[in-house]
Amino acid sequence: MPMAGCHISRGKFIVTGGNGIMKKYVLGALGTAALCYSIVPTYGGKLLHRLRRPEPDDTLYLTFDDGPDPVYTPQLLDLLSEYGIHASFFVVAQSAQRNPGLIARMKREGHLIGLHSLQHKNGMLQPPISACRDFVHAACIMQQLGAPAFYYRAPWGHWNLACLAELYSYGMKPVLWDVMAQDWRGDTTAKEIAQKLRRRTCGGSILCLHDGRGKNDAPARTIAALHDVLPDWLDAGFRFDTVDHYEH
Numbered sequence: 171m172p173m174a175g176c177h178i179s180r181g182k183f184i185v186t187g188g189n190g191i192m193k194k195y196v197l198g199a200l201g202t203a204a205l206c207y208s209i210v211p212t213y214g215g216k217l218l219h220r221l222r223r224p225e226p227d228d229t230l231y232l233t234f235d236d237g238p239d240p241v242y243t244p245q246l247l248d249l250l251s252e253y254g255i256h257a258s259f260f261v262v263a264q265s266a267q268r269n270p271g272l273i274a275r276m277k278r279e280g281h282l283i284g285l286h287s288l289q290h291k292n293g294m295l296q297p298p299i300s301a302c303r304d305f306v307h308a309a310c311i312m313q314q315l316g317a318p319a320f321y322y323r324a325p326w327g328h329w330n331l332a333c334l335a336e337l338y339s340y341g342m343k344p345v346l347w348d349v350m351a352q353d354w355r356g357d358t359t360a361k362e363i364a365q366k367l368r369r370r371t372c373g374g375s376i377l378c379l380h381d382g383r384g385k386n387d388a389p390a391r392t393i394a395a396l397h398d399v400l401p402d403w404l405d406a407g408f409r410f411d412t413v414d415h416y417e418h
């Protein structure tokens with residue numbers, strides 16, 4: 171009789187042990203796949219960008235993600251036009267589709283229009299088939315809007331191999347950034363954004379700001395901060411250019 175209990179116990183042990191090993195294999199395989207698929211492209215790309223950063227000069231590259239937004243993007247375009255500044259807009263394709271007039275205005279006023287995904291999904295979590303499908307869809311939308319994209323910035327800078335493969339097959343270039351001012355946050359102020367921009371920016375920097383999404387009217391604070399810092403940067407002798415002229 172005691173043997174029955176022993177058998178059950180032993181069986182359980184063997185099964186548990188087998189499951190444990192299996193789990194380790196599965197987790198190991200998933201970890202390696204995640205590492206190759208997204209973590210290495212994301213953090214490797216950031217490291218490469220830093221290592222290849224050109225010598226500082228007097229040029230600043232203003233870039234704006236997450237738009238176009240029907241409320242804030244026109245205000246931002248007005249401000250840039252006031253100072254004769256050309257910037258680079260990394261637009262979310264579905265927002266661009268809803269605001270074709272803003273895309274036309276960006277083009278007309280000499281800004282560069284890059285792509286910032288179809289719907290702002292996180293590339294680290296997106297399976298390859300979905301990533302490829304979204305990429306192609308987004309590229310088609312931009313083409314239909316008469317603004318084919320040659321530059322791409324992944325949401326949150328989270329790349330994956332599927333997206334990179336599509337990007338290179340379309341002859342596009344990935345764009346990262348040097349300066350971030352956390353301007354999307356709901357609990358920051360225009361003054362804090364301006365302070366961060368002044369402190370973190372040096373000649374040759376690509377600045378990443380936002381004209382859409384964000385919390386509690388975040389783009390309004392971004393625009394207010396730019397009202398503050400742009401005249402000072404111009405007085406200091408900086409000039410502004412679009413990322414197609416950024417040389418690694």
Ligand SMILES: [Zn+2]
Nearest residue numbers: 235236325326
């Ligand atoms: Zn974004």
